[in-house]
Amino acid sequence: MPSKTIHIIFITVISGLAWVISFPLNEWFSDTMPRHQLLQLPAMLLLGILAGLRYSRLIPIRFPWDVALLIFIMASLVFWMLPRSIDTAVIHPAFNRLMHVTMLAAGFLTITVLRQTIFEIRIAFMAMVSVMVFVTGMTLVTFNILLCSSFNIDQQKETGLRLLITGMFFAAGTLFTFFSGLGKKT
Amino acid sequence: MRRDEMKRVLIPVIALTICFTAIWKWTLGFSAFTVFSYTLQKAGELPRSFPDLAMISQDDTVFHLKDKRKYVLLNFVYLNCPYVCHKVNNQLERIYHLFDSTKVPSRLEFVTVSFDLGNDDVEKIKKYREYFGPDIPGWTFALPYHTDQKSFDQFLRQIGIWKYTVPGTGIINHSLFLYLISPENKIVQVFDPARENDHSVYEQINLCLQKQSI
Numbered sequence: 002m003p004s005k006t007i008h009i010i011f012i013t014v015i016s017g018l019a020w021v022i023s024f025p026l027n028e029w030f031s032d033t034m035p036r037h038q039l040l041q042l043p044a045m046l047l048l049g050i051l052a053g054l055r056y057s058r059l060i061p062i063r064f065p066w067d068v069a070l071l072i073f074i075m076a077s078l079v080f081w082m083l084p085r086s087i088d089t090a091v092i093h094p095a096f097n098r099l100m101h102v103t104m105l106a107a108g109f110l111t112i113t114v115l116r117q118t119i120f121e122i123r124i125a126f127m128a129m130v131s132v133m134v135f136v137t138g139m140t141l142v143t144f145n146i147l148l149c150s151s152f153n154i155d156q157q158k159e160t161g162l163r164l165l166i167t168g169m170f171f172a173a174g175t176l177f178t179f180f181s182g183l184g185k186k187t
Numbered sequence: 188m189r190r191d192e193m194k195r196v197l198i199p200v201i202a203l204t205i206c207f208t209a210i211w212k213w214t215l216g217f218s219a220f221t222v223f224s225y226t227l228q229k230a231g232e233l234p235r236s237f238p239d240l241a242m243i244s245q246d247d248t249v250f251h252l253k254d255k256r257k258y259v260l261l262n263f264v265y266l267n268c269p270y271v272c273h274k275v276n277n278q279l280e281r282i283y284h285l286f287d288s289t290k291v292p293s294r295l296e297f298v299t300v301s302f303d304l305g306n307d308d309v310e311k312i313k314k315y316r317e318y319f320g321p322d323i324p325g326w327t328f329a330l331p332y333h334t335d336q337k338s339f340d341q342f343l344r345q346i347g348i349w350k351y352t353v354p355g356t357g358i359i360n361h362s363l364f365l366y367l368i369s370p371e372n373k374i375v376q377v378f379d380p381a382r383e384n385d386h387s388v389y390e391q392i393n394l395c396l397q398k399q400s401i
Binding site for chain 1: 194195196198199201202203206207209210213214219220221222223225271349351353358360361381382
């Protein structure tokens with residue numbers, strides 16, 4: 002199959018999935034906090050990562066732009082984990098779609114930057130994401146007051162617990178990358 | 188510093204500044220992370236005027252808080268709430284019983300307002316009040332009087348209460364704050380019952396009453 006056709010198919014599939022998640026399934030995803038925060042948000046991030054895996058090499062990113070982009074990615078993740086942002090996203094679908102676009106971009110840029118940046122920056126970024134996910138999970142689990150008015154306290158705790166587990170996996174991944182990278186360096 | 192070195196420092200710093208400023212503005216200076224705290228802070232600094240609202244009590248009496256000319260501790264609930272409203276009212280009941288009859292009702296009154304205009308009525312709030320005992324003078328249960336949903340929502344926003352009806356469930360998620368309104372009809376204190384215990388609320392109200400005596 003010609004490569005141009007493959008590109009068209011790939012971009013159509015990614016765009017189609019993003020549209021399905023963002024439009025027809027948006028109401029279903031916004032129904033509970035775990036669906037919104039643990040399925041919809043990572044799904045968009047994953048689609049961005051998939052696009053990044055395929056096209057990241059086409060965009061050369063050098064220092065200091067890689068650091069600037071990683072700061073943007075971190076800030077996006079922080080912003081979309083704030084209870085006020087989550088509530089606004091659930092109540093206003095247009096704002097939710099802004100989250101989807103940001104997550105797509107964040108996923109794409111994460112792969113693009115991590116593939117090209119230096120080892121130390123890669124590790125620092127991965128460690129920060131692990132800590133952020135872990136701390137968010139801990140906050141949601143330990144707070145006995147409702148933080149997001151669109152959901153309920155049980156969903157909040159369930160989301161927190163799953164984020165804690167995700168944070169642990171991220172931390173394990175960071176350690177693995179760190180030690181395997183050290184081995185290569187020496 | 189050479190131009191290249193300058194660029195290496197400035198680009199990440201500018202990115203950080205932009206992201207930091209965006210989150211700083213969104214959270215009102217890193218102080219409002221939830222819609223509840225954001226709505227409260229957006230309503231303005233304390234002390235501020237309490238907007239007028241006609242209410243009807245469990246005894247079918249229409250009243251305005253500004254006419255009471257005494258301290259009022261105000262909270263909002265809805266009777267179909269599955270859990271937290273009753274918990275807050277239980278806390279309010281404990282605070283109520285910490286005050287003796289020299290203060291309640293002569294200098295301080297408790298007012299609990301339902302904001303479920305579609306389901307709650309005078310009969311229901313009267314019955315609900317009875318759960319807190321037969322003898323609770325100075326604790327009024329009320330409903331907004333002749334107020335449509337839009338005006339009432341606007342009133343809630345003005346005082347800093349966030350309210351969101353979860354679609355299809357009838358559940359109303361809302362701020363739990365307790366408002367202390369002065370005899371001059373100003374909101375002078377806002378308590379968060381989830382963070383403050385009964386004695387802390389009691390002592391802060393007492394302090395206001397003492398200041399008034401002086």
